[in-house]
Amino acid sequence: xxxxxxxxxxxxxxxxxxxxxxxxxxxxxxxxxxxxxxxxxxxxxxxxxxxxxxxxxxxxxxxxxxxxxxxxxxxxxxxxxxxxxxxxxxxxxxxxxxxxxxxxxxxxxxxxxxxxxxxxxxxxxxxxxxxxxxxxxxxxxxxxxxxx
Amino acid sequence: xxxxxxxxxxxxxxxxxxxxxxxxxxxxxxxxxxxxxxxxxxxxxxxxxxxxxxxxxxxxxxxxxxxxxxxxxxxxxxxxxxxxxxxxxxxxxxxxxxxxxxxxxxxxxxxxxxxxxxxxxxxxxxxxxxxxxxxxxxxxxxxxxxxx
DNA sequence: GTCTTCTGCCGCGATTCTCCCGGTAGCATC
DNA sequence: GATGCTACCGGGAGAATCGCGGCAGAAGAC
Numbered sequence: 001x002x003x004x005x006x007x008x009x010x011x012x013x014x015x016x017x018x019x020x021x022x023x024x025x026x027x028x029x030x031x032x033x034x035x036x037x038x039x040x041x042x043x044x045x046x047x048x049x050x051x052x053x054x055x056x057x058x059x060x061x062x063x064x065x066x067x068x069x070x071x072x073x074x075x076x077x078x079x080x081x082x083x084x085x086x087x088x089x090x091x092x093x094x095x096x097x098x099x100x101x102x103x104x105x106x107x108x109x110x111x112x113x114x115x116x117x118x119x120x121x122x123x124x125x126x127x128x129x130x131x132x133x134x135x136x137x138x139x140x141x142x143x144x145x146x147x148x
Numbered sequence: 149x150x151x152x153x154x155x156x157x158x159x160x161x162x163x164x165x166x167x168x169x170x171x172x173x174x175x176x177x178x179x180x181x182x183x184x185x186x187x188x189x190x191x192x193x194x195x196x197x198x199x200x201x202x203x204x205x206x207x208x209x210x211x212x213x214x215x216x217x218x219x220x221x222x223x224x225x226x227x228x229x230x231x232x233x234x235x236x237x238x239x240x241x242x243x244x245x246x247x248x249x250x251x252x253x254x255x256x257x258x259x260x261x262x263x264x265x266x267x268x269x270x271x272x273x274x275x276x277x278x279x280x281x282x283x284x285x286x287x288x289x290x291x292x293x294x295x296x
Numbered sequence: 297g298t299c300t301t302c303t304g305c306c307g308c309g310a311t312t313c314t315c316c317c318g319g320t321a322g323c324a325t326c
Numbered sequence: 327g328a329t330g331c332t333a334c335c336g337g338g339a340g341a342a343t344c345g346c347g348g349c350a351g352a353a354g355a356c
Contacts, residue, residue, distance in 0.1 A: 001214070002209065002210055002211070002212050003210050003211070005211065013204065016203075017203055017204050018203070019201070019202060020168045020169060020201075020202035020204045021169060021202045023342055024342075024343070025341075025342055033305080034305065034306055034307080035306095035343075036305075036344085036345090037305050039343075040304080050206055050210045050211060051204050051205070051206055051207075052207050053166075053167070053204070054167060054205070055165055055166070055168050055202070056161065056201070057199070057200050057202070057203060058198055058200065059197055059198055060293060061149050061150065062149060062151045062196065062198045063161070063198060064296045065296065066150070068245075087287065087288050091293065092293070093288065094291055095288055095290045095291075096286070096287040096288040097285075099218055099282060099283050100281050100284065101279075101281040103281065105287070106218050110293050112296050131249075132249075133247035133249040133254065134247060134248045135246065136246045136247060137246050138244070138245055138246075140241065142203075143239070143242055144203065144206055144242070145206065145211055145213050145240070145258050146239035148211075148212045148213065148260050171313060171314085173312075173313055173314080174313090181335095182334070182335055182336075183314075183335095184314090184315085184335065184336080185333070185334050185335070187315075188334085
């Protein structure tokens, strides 16, 4: 499952984690490789599934979602289909992790207001008992892994 | 704080959330605008702080971090500096949210093995009591917000 | 030793994109 | 109707991308 990556691969990954929109020639300059060799490396990392995508990140508050919450969902049954349907419909749910422990799922939810959050919590409560924590701040800007 | 965005801005945001490395001309084609107008809009979204960055996402397993965990940290004191230092040093900590409720912080941690996770948990336990849940799977690929 | 194959890199030319500019349509304001 | 303003378009210089052939070094066969 794990792919082995040399220093240059890691340098490429670090750069693209930070600034995904730099040109391949600029990236090549930074990792000291020609543009064509860099292109080949990047394509390779993509097709190996090491790099899974490139995403713009937006400021949730500035686009109208000032409320962010972490929800833990304790889900008694085994019937996961309806939850999956909700995840697909409700774009306010930004992330959903299935975990060990008492709380089967941990979700990250964005809301336009506390009233909106209340509505979303109502929908989630259909599936089991929830524990909600509102986020004060992102202490860390989300980031990717470094070389082990 | 919130910026008001029209349909075209949202179309641009949606496209760049999905595929951040498309060219500005291609983006322009998709949102039915000339390349130069598109460029101007994107620059504007960046300088308004709506778009905060572009990041490559990697497959954690394929780069050597097969273990992902969500850690809740109950932090009794008020002295947050040491934790901030740990966050800066330890790149295995991918995300850190400060939240309401009993557990002051919620972290996302990547580890190379359970043994490695154990070490990381030991370091976090210095700050307070922790609750760790290992992640089975990401039910949802992390995504950004849609138009409210 | 040397022949073959393979891998990773480079350089080149055709196409495409980016960047910066001036120009213009629409819409207020005076 | 003159003036500014905003958002857009088009054009041209320069840069980036893409696909190709070619080359150096390593590995393996004999």
